[in-house]
Amino acid sequence: MISTPINEQLGIKYPIFQGGMAWVADASLAAGVSNAGGLGLIAGMNSNGEQLRAEIKKARELTDKPFGVNVMLMSPFVEEVAQVVAEEKIEVITTGAGNPGKYMKKWLEAGIKVIPVVPSVALARLAERNGAFAVIAEGGESGGHVGDLSTMALVPQVVDAVSIPVIAAGGIADGRQLAASFMLGAQGVQVGTRFLVATECTISQEYKDKVLKAKDIDTVLTGKRLGHPVRSLKNAFTREYLKKEYNSSEVSDEELEKLGLGVLRAAARGGDVKNGCVIAGQVASMVKKEQSAKEIIEEMFTQAEEVLGGAMKWVK
Numbered sequence: 001m002i003s004t005p006i007n008e009q010l011g012i013k014y015p016i017f018q019g020g021m022a023w024v025a026d027a028s029l030a031a032g033v034s035n036a037g038g039l040g041l042i043a044g045m046n047s048n049g050e051q052l053r054a055e056i057k058k059a060r061e062l063t064d065k066p067f068g069v070n071v072m073l074m075s076p077f078v079e080e081v082a083q084v085v086a087e088e089k090i091e092v093i094t095t096g097a098g099n100p101g102k103y104m105k106k107w108l109e110a111g112i113k114v115i116p117v118v119p120s121v122a123l124a125r126l127a128e129r130n131g132a133f134a135v136i137a138e139g140g141e142s143g144g145h146v147g148d149l150s151t152m153a154l155v156p157q158v159v160d161a162v163s164i165p166v167i168a169a170g171g172i173a174d175g176r177q178l179a180a181s182f183m184l185g186a187q188g189v190q191v192g193t194r195f196l197v198a199t200e201c202t203i204s205q206e207y208k209d210k211v212l213k214a215k216d217i218d219t220v221l222t223g224k225r226l227g228h229p230v231r232s233l234k235n236a237f238t239r240e241y242l243k244k245e246y247n248s249s250e251v252s253d254e255e256l257e258k259l260g261l262g263v264l265r266a267a268a269r270g271g272d273v274k275n276g277c278v279i280a281g282q283v284a285s286m287v288k289k290e291q292s293a294k295e296i297i298e299e300m301f302t303q304a305e306e307v308l309g310g311a312m313k314w315v316k
Contacts, residue, residue, distance in 0.1 A: 020070020175303020
């Protein structure tokens with residue numbers, strides 16, 4: 001069985017994290033992934049402190065395995081969330097949308113392992129200096145907010161730049177990509193898009209069906225003009241957004257920002273996959289069926305072992 005220092009030090013069976021996806025990663029999904037041997041994550045998103053505390057309580061009722069919380073640093077409730085995760089002594093925190101340096105001392109004193117998501121070598125080095133346990137090097141193939149570098153280019157550069165463990169993210173949906181991540185020097189992976197169709201995932205069936213029907217060229221980036229591009233599946237919303245995004249003479253940045261408010265929730269929870277934002281990565285077309293988190297993880301690692309075990313047939 002594949003094992004690395006990451007799963008050994010975190011007390012999980014497999015070195016795989018579930019992405020902390022906004023409006024997706026709730027207690028049900030996090031507990032399902034943790035029960036399956038991975039590290040489930042609850043999305044702190046725009047939850048206030050007490051909402052997050054309630055979700056943590058639900059997760060603890062569903063699993064006795066380690067799980068974590070993803071803290072979105074741009075959230076208006078980030079101060080409350082930072083305090084709650086410290087009080088609840090969450091085992092692992094991943095962070096996104098900023099630099100968590102302001103909160104590191106509090107979290108480290110609470111015994112929390114902090115693992116920031118980074119899109120560049122510079123931010124990975126900064127995270128290490130601030131005391132991060134590991135970093136998640138996330139390539140632009142991912143769904144949601146993305147950076148410029150691809151996973152293939154980013155991961156080995158981050159591995160070379162820091163001495164802490166590196167988790168690979170972006171474009172990972174099967175055992176081949178899992179095996180490739182290890183070959184790039186990663187000690188684990190973070191997976192988002194494939195877990196969208198996990199049976200424990202409570203998003204709308206319409207959202208799941210759109211992911212299952214996706215083709216290889218069905219994702220698109222919106223929001224580049226605003227400096228925070230988002231990858232999602234093409235639909236009426238993205239077409240309308242892109243028309244306005246490249247019409248800066250008539251559509252202001254403020255109007256463009258407002259256009260994106262509430263659209264992820266509309267798709268993920270309301271089932272409006274036409275006018276909502278269906279966030280998914282470039283591997284969406286590789287996601288073919290709904291499975292339990294356990295089936296997803298076991299299938300990925302079984303295939304990765306087969307790929308790694310047979311690699312020498314290609315190299316003489």
